[in-house]
Amino acid sequence: MLNKEGISLDKRKVDSVSYIAVDIGASSGRLILGEINNGKLEMQEISRFANGFTNQNGTSFWDVDHLLNQILLGLQKAKSMGYEHCTVGIDTWAVDYVLVGSNGKRLREAVSYRDARTKQTIQKMEKFIPKKTIYEKTGIQFQPFNTIYQLYEEDKKLLDETDKILLIPDYLGYCLTGVAVTEETNGSTTQLLNIHKHDFDEELLGLIGVKKSQFAKLTEPGTILGLLKKDWFPEFDLPDAEIVTVATHDTASAVVGTPGEGENWAYLSSGTWSLLGIETDIPVVSRQALEENYTNEWGAFKTIRFLKNIMGMWLIQEVRRILPKNYTFPEFVEEAKKVSGFKQVVNFNDERFLNPENMVEEIQQYCRETNQVVPESAGELANCIYNNLAILYSIALDELEQITGNKIDRLHIVGGGSNNEWLNQLTADLSGRNVYAGPGEATAVGNLLMQMIATGRLKDLKEARALVRESIDLKMYRPKVIDRKTIVLKYKKAVNSMMAAK
Ligand SMILES: Nc1ncnc2c1ncn2[C@@H]1O[C@H](COP(=O)(O)OP(=O)(O)O)[C@@H](O)[C@H]1O
Numbered sequence: 284m285l286n287k288e289g290i291s292l293d294k295r296k297v298d299s300v301s302y303i304a305v306d307i308g309a310s311s312g313r314l315i316l317g318e319i320n321n322g323k324l325e326m327q328e329i330s331r332f333a334n335g336f337t338n339q340n341g342t343s344f345w346d347v348d349h350l351l352n353q354i355l356l357g358l359q360k361a362k363s364m365g366y367e368h369c370t371v372g373i374d375t376w377a378v379d380y381v382l383v384g385s386n387g388k389r390l391r392e393a394v395s396y397r398d399a400r401t402k403q404t405i406q407k408m409e410k411f412i413p414k415k416t417i418y419e420k421t422g423i424q425f426q427p428f429n430t431i432y433q434l435y436e437e438d439k440k441l442l443d444e445t446d447k448i449l450l451i452p453d454y455l456g457y458c459l460t461g462v463a464v465t466e467e468t469n470g471s472t473t474q475l476l477n478i479h480k481h482d483f484d485e486e487l488l489g490l491i492g493v494k495k496s497q498f499a500k501l502t503e504p505g506t507i508l509g510l511l512k513k514d515w516f517p518e519f520d521l522p523d524a525e526i527v528t529v530a531t532h533d534t535a536s537a538v539v540g541t542p543g544e545g546e547n548w549a550y551l552s553s554g555t556w557s558l559l560g561i562e563t564d565i566p567v568v569s570r571q572a573l574e575e576n577y578t579n580e581w582g583a584f585k586t587i588r589f590l591k592n593i594m595g596m597w598l599i600q601e602v603r604r605i606l607p608k609n610y611t612f613p614e615f616v617e618e619a620k621k622v623s624g625f626k627q628v629v630n631f632n633d634e635r636f637l638n639p640e641n642m643v644e645e646i647q648q649y650c651r652e653t654n655q656v657v658p659e660s661a662g663e664l665a666n667c668i669y670n671n672l673a674i675l676y677s678i679a680l681d682e683l684e685q686i687t688g689n690k691i692d693r694l695h696i697v698g699g700g701s702n703n704e705w706l707n708q709l710t711a712d713l714s715g716r717n718v719y720a721g722p723g724e725a726t727a728v729g730n731l732l733m734q735m736i737a738t739g740r741l742k743d744l745k746e747a748r749a750l751v752r753e754s755i756d757l758k759m760y761r762p763k764v765i766d767r768k769t770i771v772l773k774y775k776k777a778v779n780s781m782m783a784a785k
């Protein structure tokens with residue numbers, strides 16, 4: 284069986300092959316083995332590791348060598364577990380990139396999207412191209428950390444020396460195979476792809492001084508990238524592996540792994556970020572979509588992920604980092620439950636929460652500025668975060684219905700945040716919709732499913748999602764009857780008056 288790159292996958296091998304998903308989110312990474320046995324998807328965690336960025340001389344960098352090393356350690360462990368032959372897919376967070384020189388080597392560490400260098404860049408670029416024009420071309424939300432803005436601020440000397448700009452998962456795949464591509468689901472998050480031409484937008488590239496040749500060719504998810512170059516890593520005992528280009532934007536893989544069925548469902552990929560949206564066939568770039576900052580990220584199988592970025596579990600991750608006592612996430616939930624009721628209205632989508640020095644102080648200062656009760660304890664801070672997130676989810680669901688005209692009667696919450704049963708119920712109550720929770724590792728599931736479809740083990744996305752529904756117990760949360768409209772209206776009025784007072 285030949286694929287587009289001419290790599291032959293012997294049918295016999297495909298049947299005996301195991302599948303390994305490498306999913307690296309902003310806070311953690313994991314390698315998960317997947318196989319189909321007796322009509323069920325069976326998964327086994329091979330390894331899990333921390334991810335995060337550090338500040339070096341005023342710039343926030345990721346440690347990509349650490350990530351590559353963890354991938355190799357995980358693959359070595361898989362072989363030691365008896366998995367001699369596998370396919371491997373890599374997905375990570377979006378927008379960030381590595382600059383590769385003509386010698387094929389990295390020119391500098393990868394800068395984190397939370398770095399302050401792009402704080403004013405949206406405004407700088409507005410001077411010579413209206414946001415509306417960029418949105419009509421790309422359909423992508425305005426986030427200060429989008430690749431277009433990062434490259435605008437990039438070191439020009441480094442850019443001149445750059446042969447290829449590779450997004451993080453594409454760079455990791457390049458390190459393992461020597462093959463460089465721009466996988467398109469993650470490529471869309473650069474805000475440099477023209478959604479109508481299905482290609483890079485030359486005008487936008489020109490505005491930031493980047494040549495199209497400095498990006499590798501656009502590639503659809505579900506293609507075979509190349510063979511793992513085992514001899515490049517003699518210090519590791521690695522399995523034989525074909526690296527598959529999956530939906531390398533982790534959220535795109537999470538959507539593939541969301542077990543939605545039929546119409547009228549939305550997903551919430553709940554991890555470091557909360558990505559809430561629907562899967563559509565055509566982009567929505569209306570005035571309201573622009574005003575409410577919805578994005579049209581490219582999905583697998585030529586779909587569009589029409590979604591909104593909501594500040595997610597980053598908030599509680601940062602509170603956890605700051606508080607002297609080391610709470611587990613379940614402990615935060617238990618403490619939050621002890622606080623009766625909803626105490627503070629906080630617009631956590633305000634950019635001040637993108638990367639403050641001290642998240643606890645930032646939340647407390649916001650509440651002081653708006654003359655609200657200041658949360659002090661772990662429970663009060665967690666209660667504030669979870670309640671406001673639930674309302675932001677509810678508002679986004681109503682906005683999605685208004686903007687797209689699509690009815691949404693159920694929400695699938697997937698990712699680590701789907702383990703938060705209290706927030707799942709809060710979301711059901713405040714949104715007035717049934718909530719289905721799981722899989723907690725939907726991104727890895729979607730990564731595995733794409734590999735199985737690419738190698739012919741599964742027929743298509745419909746069969747793949749049916750397999751997920753057969754394989755995991757989805758927990759359902761029915762909305763309790765509460766006066767949700769009054770609560771949401773009060774929240775919106777409070778946020779609007781706070782923004783007016785700024
Ligand atoms: N048992 C749990 N209870 C509450 N929250 C949880 C639980 N497990 C995970 N989480 C939440 O999920 C988040 C991690 O989600 P994950 O999808 O792994 O993130 P990412 O992919 O961005 O690294 C944690 O920050 C935490 O807030």
Ligand SMILES: C[C@H](O)[C@H](O)[C@@H](O)C(=O)COP(=O)(O)O
Binds near residue numbers: 377378534555556
């Ligand atoms: C910067 C992007 O908005 C971010 O990467 C988001 O798209 C995403 O993929 C986050 O995934 P996590 O698993 O880190 O929440």
Ligand SMILES: [Mg+2]
Binds near residue numbers: 308555
């Ligand atoms: Mg994730």
